[in-house]
Amino acid sequence: MANKLQIEGQEYATSNKYGITPYFKRFIAECSYMLGEEESGMPIGRLPERSRYIKSEDILYEIKKIQQEQILGDGYVYEHIKRGMPKEQREQLRNSVKMNEQMEYMKFAQEKYSNGETTLQMLDDYIEPDALYLLDEPEVSLSPANQILLAEKINKMSRFLGCQFIISTHSPFMLGTLNAKIYNLDSRELQETKWTELENVRYFYDFFEKHRNEFK
Incomplete structure (x- = not known):
């Protein structure tokens, strides 16, 4: 989706080294x-410029950045490389006061936030009003309580900030909290379904039913 929509965060697949057919591009x-259309009925001409694809790898990388001091600098520079900063400016950035200040901020975050809190803070920083966001398993590293908190945040952002989300998730806590249409990507017709009917969720249900007496 991100590649077709040409939004920030899109990835590029390389062709099979044993063949010459560009299957992914095809x-x-x-x-x-x-x-679709605006509320006024006028067709939407283009996606908002702030739209973005946020992968689980992005979230894990952000957590790693603030957990390991040795990669703080590389992580900070990496963000500027993604935005197209020339090599000469990167070297200047590495030795700048601004970078030192940012590293101190991230060291503080390492002490202040857990992995889950860091993830929630990262999404708060990334997401802006009136944009489309593709989220790939945003529940990675989050406790069940924080997964529900994240889903509630997404509900509020959709309702009050005009954001739209397309989310890939296996989390029953996310699925049960989001006010969203749910599509079963394992079904042949990609049909809309209830979250309680998904095979992954049923597995959780059956597991806890099996151990019901242990909770008494």
Whole structure:
């Protein structure tokens, strides 16, 4: 989706080294989408510029950045590389006062926040009003309580900030809290379904039912 929509965070797949057919590019070319209409009925012309694809790897990388001091500098510079900063400016940045200040901030965050709190703070920093966000398993590293808190945050951002989210998740806590349409990607027709009917969720239910007496 991110590649077809050409939004920040998109990834590029390389061709199979044993063949010359660009399967990924062909697949993207064959995909299509529609942007729908405004509340006034006018067609939406383009996606908001702030739209972004946030992967679970991005979240884990952010956590790693503030947990390991030796990669703080590389992580900070990495963010500027993604934005197209030239090599000469990167070297200047490494020795700048601004970078030292940012590293001190991240060291403070390492002491102040748990992994889950760091994830929630990261998403707060990334997400802006009136934009589309693709979230890939945002519950990574979050406790059940924080997964529910994240889902509640997403509900509020959708309602009050005009954001739209497309989320890939296996979390029953997220699925049961989000006010969202749920599609079962394992079904042949990609049908809309209730969260309680998903195989992954049923597995949790059956497991706890099996151990019901142990909770008494």
